[in-house]
Amino acid sequence: MTNKKFNWKKELISWAVMIAVFGTLYLTGLHTPVIGKIQSLLLSTHLITPDLDQKEAVTFNFNGILKSSDGTIINSEELSDKTIFINYWATWCPPCLGELPHINKLYQQVKSDPNVVFLLISKDQDFNKAIRFMDKKEYDLPIYTEVKGFDQLSSRVLPSSYVIKNGEIVFETEGMSNFNTQEFKDFLISRY
Numbered sequence: 001m002t003n004k005k006f007n008w009k010k011e012l013i014s015w016a017v018m019i020a021v022f023g024t025l026y027l028t029g030l031h032t033p034v035i036g037k038i039q040s041l042l043l044s045t046h047l048i049t050p051d052l053d054q055k056e057a058v059t060f061n062f063n064g065i066l067k068s069s070d071g072t073i074i075n076s077e078e079l080s081d082k083t084i085f086i087n088y089w090a091t092w093c094p095p096c097l098g099e100l101p102h103i104n105k106l107y108q109q110v111k112s113d114p115n116v117v118f119l120l121i122s123k124d125q126d127f128n129k130a131i132r133f134m135d136k137k138e139y140d141l142p143i144y145t146e147v148k149g150f151d152q153l154s155s156r157v158l159p160s161s162y163v164i165k166n167g168e169i170v171f172e173t174e175g176m177s178n179f180n181t182q183e184f185k186d187f188l189i190s191r192y
Helices: 008-028 031-044 094-110 127-137 182-189
Strands: 065-068 073-075 083-089 116-122 143-148 160-165 168-174
Touching: 031 094, 083 094, 083 182, 094 116, 094 182, 127 143
Parallel strands: 083 116, 116 143
Antiparallel strands: 065 073, 065 143, 083 160, 160 168
């Protein structure tokens, strides 16, 4: 058995390097996209997927008013006969950035279905920041800001996601998830 002597100098250097790396990421504002990318890689493993065994469905009050990235006003009552996937997100939220690539892939697969609507609602104070982010990432996701929020969807956790079918909230979750699974896609497009 060898008795290794603790090397304080080597330990201090390694801590200094870690602090410098994390400090640089934080000071440059790159910590959010870096953490988001790491979380997206974690989601790619399919270890975190939506739990579709939900509680009893609750009638949804279509009382929200949204504004799209092109300025169009949407009254949610117009969507009452659709299946609606709602996701609350923000550009400053690493878990949101982690799940967006997976939501985008799911959206690409179901966007031609006229009965399924995606509402990605930005919680950024500056909606233009969200628009620029989506353009930069070349995501094709329809994003909105709230003119009048939905009374029933009051989660303070980002990201939060909901599915409305037949006028009922049939799915809700807080935190990130990989929605790009066959099971979730089938859940969205089924007429239930």
